Amino acid sequence: MVRDSNKLYVTVPSLFRCPISMDVMRSPVSLCTGVTYDRSSIQNWLDSGHNTCPATKQVLPSKDVIPNLTVHRLINLWLRSGDRSLASSSSPAASHSLSAVSIEDVRNLIRRMGNDNEDIAILLPKILEFASYSDENRRLVANFPGFDSEVVRIFSKNRSVIGILETAIRVLGLITRENEAEKRVRALIFDSTRDCLSSLVSILQNGAVSSKIETLRFLESLAGDVQSKRSIAETPDLLSVQLNLLRSESKINAELHDAVLSCLIALSATQSTKMQLIRVGLVRVLSDILQNPTCSKSRTEKCLKLLATVSTFAEGRSAISEEWQCVEAVVEKLVKVTNAAVEDAVAVLWNICCLSRNVKVQEEVAKGNGVTKILLVLQRDCEEHVKKMCRDLVKVLRAVWKVDLGSYETKTTHIKPC
Structure with missing residues (x-):
């Protein structure tokens, strides 16, 4: 500078x-x-x-x-x-070449944003470039009185102009790095008189990949408490649009794929959201991702986290039980992920095998060499409650496992990887 x-x-x-x-x-x-x-x-x-x-x-x-x-x-x-x-x-x-922009110039640009006769398509890119240049510039813009409310107002006034919405979401992503600005923006977004969340859905539907990623990260940052998670998740088409991104564009953009999964994890806190995710086909999508041999470890672990979340209620357990390939994928990943993800995988199996007592699922887990893998998990440095779930699983699966365990005690440590 x-x-x-x-x-x-x-x-x-x-x-x-x-x-x-x-x-x-x-x-x-x-x-x-x-x-x-x-x-x-x-x-x-x-x-x-x-x-x-x-x-x-x-x-x-x-x-x-x-x-x-x-x-x-x-x-x-x-x-x-x-x-x-x-x-x-x-x-x-x-x-x-460099174009000189004074602080006063930027202040004038921001003031002009409040004039309905001004073209936001001209003003906002200039402010974005200025704010992107340095932390000092960003703080100046973020703390300018009334600027955050003018940007949020753009989402209500320009819902059909995708280029303007894409620029606005980048501006919000910058200024909300400031704690006070983040609090103000959060309050403005959730103001019932503002139709901002629907505009964010428009970006996810029609924006460039980079804009979609920015929008997903912004939504994740907004989901700070149960009420905000519920408000976001109840936005019409939001969850289904995210599932569509996982089905399509994510195949050519891993960063977008990860951003969708992270956002869904942040939003899936309430029973109603979990139910809606099941209805729009979450389990089938996660199953397809887990079966993909190119799936990264981070995406695998996020998928297991979501499956563990939806397996905590009856409809979720039923949906997972009906996807045999999903169950197989969870068993297959059991010894290939970190301890945190192991806990999620074990929780999924415990919920559908021990809690639901689904015999067909128990047989499917046994066929996938599940007992051996569960025994291997017992040897890891896992939390005691994870080991407790593993012991419960071994006891339940004994009835369908074809090899007699005899007097085998599930606390043993002599089992070695095959």
């Missing part, structure tokens, strides 16, 4: 730069990963034989590019609003 008395200097908005050339994009297009590039740069990349996204390094299932009209419009508005040197310069290096 360069200073002269009352000026802070910020770069061209990063949203407007091509990740390959680092120049302001003339024709922004998006890949299936959600990352936006200048058309000429990404086309040269693809034509040279690459089959990956340059920014994420992910293999592309499709090389099709889609014009990003929202970013294109924002760039044009931004150029026309005062940074004319970029538009008029013929040198590519001009896009790297």
Whole structure:
């Protein structure tokens, strides 16, 4: 950052730069990963034989590019609003030049946001770029009187303009790093007169992948107590949209996949939410993820956490019991995860085998060499209540296990991995 008395200097908005050339994009297009590039740069990349996204390094299932009209419009508005040197310069290096923005300039931009005649599409990207530049800038914006309420108001006024909503959620993600700003935003979001949560659903449905991840993390941060968890979960279509993300886009974006699972864990505190998750097909989705050989350890453990959560009530246990492949996957993961995840896996098996006494499930666990794996868990440095559940499982499964345990005591430590 360069200073002269009352000026802070910020770069061209990063949203407007091509990740390959680092120049302001003339024709922004998006890949299936959600990352936006200048058309000429990404086309040269693809034509040279690459089959990956340059920014994420992910293999592309499709090389099709889609014009990003929202970013294109924002760039044009931004150029026309005062940074004319970029538009008029013929040198590519001009896009790297610095544009001086004083603190007073930013204050004026924020004040103008309250004017219904102003175009938020022009003002908000400038404020976002300023706030992103440094912690000092972020704190100045976060603590500006009334700014948080103006940003939250955007979600009620611009529900159909996805580009503006995406910029607004990034602004909220920045300013809520300040504790006081977070408290104010939380109160504003949950104000019954504001229809903000539905706009967040719109981002999850229609936004870029990066915006969806930002939105999910913001929702997770909002879910601080039971009442807020319930309010978020009861937003129409929110849970079903998240399940759809797990079914589709998450296959090409692991970060999005993890963000959805973390958000669902944060929201699944109430009985009504658990019931709704079962109804929208959570167990089948988690089963598919656990069976995927490329599933990471973190995603596996989050899936087990969610299964343990929904297995605490009868409908959840019934849904898991009906998914034989899900039961098999839980047994298979039993000795391959951390102690915290082992507790969740054991809890799932205990709930459906011991609490529900489902004989068919007991047989399925036994077929999957479940008893041996449960005995191996007993040798780990687990909490006593986890070992107690394991002993209960062994006793219940004895009736369906084909090998006689004889006088075997479940507290033994001589069993070795097969």
